[in-house]
Amino acid sequence: MTPHFGLPEFGFLLRGLQWTVLLTLVAFVGGCTAGLAVALLRTCGHKGVEWITRIYIGIFQGTPLLLQLFVVYYGLALTGLKLDAFVAVAIGFTVNASAFLGEIWRGAIQAVPRGQTEAAMALGLHYSSRMRDIVLPQAIRISLPATIGYLVQLIKGTSLAAIVGFIELARAGQIVSNQTFQPLLVFGVVGAMYFILCWPLSWWGSRMEARLALASQR
Amino acid sequence: MQDNILIEMKGVQKWYGGYQALRDVDLIVRKGEKIVLCGPSGSGKSTLIRCINRLEAIQQGSIVVNGHRLDDSIKAIDVVRQDVGMVFQSFNLFPHMTVLQNCTLAPIRARRISKSEAEATARKYLERVHIGDQAEKYPAQLSGGQQQRVAIARALCMQPKVMLFDEPTSALDPEMVKEVLDTMIGLANDGMTMICVTHEMGFARQVADRVIFMAEGQIIEEGAPDAFFRNPQHARTRQFLGEILAHH
Numbered sequence: 063m064t065p066h067f068g069l070p071e072f073g074f075l076l077r078g079l080q081w082t083v084l085l086t087l088v089a090f091v092g093g094c095t096a097g098l099a100v101a102l103l104r105t106c107g108h109k110g111v112e113w114i115t116r117i118y119i120g121i122f123q124g125t126p127l128l129l130q131l132f133v134v135y136y137g138l139a140l141t142g143l144k145l146d147a148f149v150a151v152a153i154g155f156t157v158n159a160s161a162f163l164g165e166i167w168r169g170a171i172q173a174v175p176r177g178q179t180e181a182a183m184a185l186g187l188h189y190s191s192r193m194r195d196i197v198l199p200q201a202i203r204i205s206l207p208a209t210i211g212y213l214v215q216l217i218k219g220t221s222l223a224a225i226v227g228f229i230e231l232a233r234a235g236q237i238v239s240n241q242t243f244q245p246l247l248v249f250g251v252v253g254a255m256y257f258i259l260c261w262p263l264s265w266w267g268s269r270m271e272a273r274l275a276l277a278s279q280r
Numbered sequence: 281m282q283d284n285i286l287i288e289m290k291g292v293q294k295w296y297g298g299y300q301a302l303r304d305v306d307l308i309v310r311k312g313e314k315i316v317l318c319g320p321s322g323s324g325k326s327t328l329i330r331c332i333n334r335l336e337a338i339q340q341g342s343i344v345v346n347g348h349r350l351d352d353s354i355k356a357i358d359v360v361r362q363d364v365g366m367v368f369q370s371f372n373l374f375p376h377m378t379v380l381q382n383c384t385l386a387p388i389r390a391r392r393i394s395k396s397e398a399e400a401t402a403r404k405y406l407e408r409v410h411i412g413d414q415a416e417k418y419p420a421q422l423s424g425g426q427q428q429r430v431a432i433a434r435a436l437c438m439q440p441k442v443m444l445f446d447e448p449t450s451a452l453d454p455e456m457v458k459e460v461l462d463t464m465i466g467l468a469n470d471g472m473t474m475i476c477v478t479h480e481m482g483f484a485r486q487v488a489d490r491v492i493f494m495a496e497g498q499i500i501e502e503g504a505p506d507a508f509f510r511n512p513q514h515a516r517t518r519q520f521l522g523e524i525l526a527h528h
């Protein structure tokens with residue numbers, strides 16, 4: 063007899079949700095850290111370094127994420143490095159996020175008016191202070207809507223992790239659906255979970271965007 | 281006399297790519313001198329003063345500020361920027377910081393003085409530009425004239441030996457020009473060494489020791505304001521003065 067969708071199945075989905083959230087957090091925090099480095103290198107003023115960073119960004123933006131996950135999981139296995147599925151996808155998503163966030167923040171850094179940097183230089187402030195005190199606080203504000211938008215994409219995008227056998231929310235839904243033959247109900251619940259996760263973020267993002275637009279009108 | 285020289289530019293040549301923006305510029309500024317720099321748009325006035333604090337690099341010639349030769353080393357650039365304050369046409373206040381924070385950031389970070397000392401100095405200079413009561417506000421809450429006065433105070437907080445002004449009143453509504461000019465006149469009367477790019481000829485007459493006229497990247501002529509305005513030597517200067525006086 064096939065099991066019906068009940069508490070144990072719901073619990074299984076919740077565990078999938080947990081993994082989705084965990085993977086998102088790891089990839090986002092790691093991606094933010096590495097992405098900041100990417101953005102700073104991409105705008106450092108040294109032609110060679112900027113060019114290399116540009117290629118780095120280009121590679122990760124220009125190839126399918128799926129392929130990148132394969133490379134990390136199976137490619138590294140070929141070199142004898144057998145990674146746990148979670149570690150592998152976490153690395154894959156982190157590196158990918160660093161390229162996308164790096165590019166978002168590159169744009170934001172360059173959107174801070176040149177006069178801000180010039181005033182800071184004229185005051186004798188060094189690069190680290192110019193970035194930390196003047197440019198980045200303004201760039202982060204500018205990039206907030208796009209950064210939140212990327213986070214929402216990332217949450218939904220983690221479902222790709224299923225491809226290397228990692229059981230996150232979408233994969234958990236598929237498994238439960240196959241067991242219960244209640245795809246509509248199961249995927250309805252899964253969809254609701256994604257929605258509860260993403261919608262507040264989307265809302266926050268568009269509110270930020272509206273607020274920024276208003277501020278720039280003044 | 282030698283040690284009275286604050287800025288010395290010799291044979292300065294500056295290119296933007298293939299375009300030569302400064303041609304063989306020589307300039308000596310002595311302690312306490314007030315210099316007004318004028319000339320048509322694109323003549324290189326901004327470029328000239330931006331070379332003095334190395335916002336722009338030069339390709340030939342030499343610049344010495346307060347005895348320090350400006351080269352490409354971070355050390356030299358640092359030393360020179362400590363001595364040179366700058367005020368921009370578009371104020372360039374830091375919008376995410378209060379007026380007080382705008383004024384204390386550089387002293388704290390670049391001069392490494394304590395926060396309380398930096399704040400005391402900042403309040404002193406804010407008082408001096410008559411804006412002491414706005415210290416906790418953000419730049420966007422102030423008028424253009426007030427913002428420019430904050431920018432002047434911010435530069436003064438670094439206790440520079442010379443102040444550079446790049447058209448400080450050009451972005452202001454007419455009714456706010458006077459308050460900024462008055463602030464600059466006060467500064468001049470206190471003995472500050474100043475180079476001002478401006479087309480405010482009343483200001484030039486009142487405070488300048490020398491007026492310098494530039495065209496096409498060259499210093500064409502210079503003189504005391506009286507002689508400069510009454511009896512300009514070059515046709516190019518006469519034409520320029522005719523144009524701006526017609527405007528005013």
Ligand SMILES: Nc1ncnc2c1ncn2[C@@H]1O[C@H](COP(=O)(O)OP(=O)(O)OP(=O)(O)O)[C@@H](O)[C@H]1O
Nearest residue numbers: 296297299301319320321322323324325326327328
């Ligand atoms: N960053 C730059 N890159 C290329 N060309 C530049 C740059 N900055 C200035 N120039 C050019 O150099 C010349 C001198 O410019 P500069 O800004 O010094 O003139 P200016 O006398 O200050 O003019 P204005 O009165 O319009 O401010 C102009 O022809 C300008 O187009």
Ligand SMILES: [Mg+2]
Nearest residue numbers: 325326327446
């Ligand atoms: Mg100019």
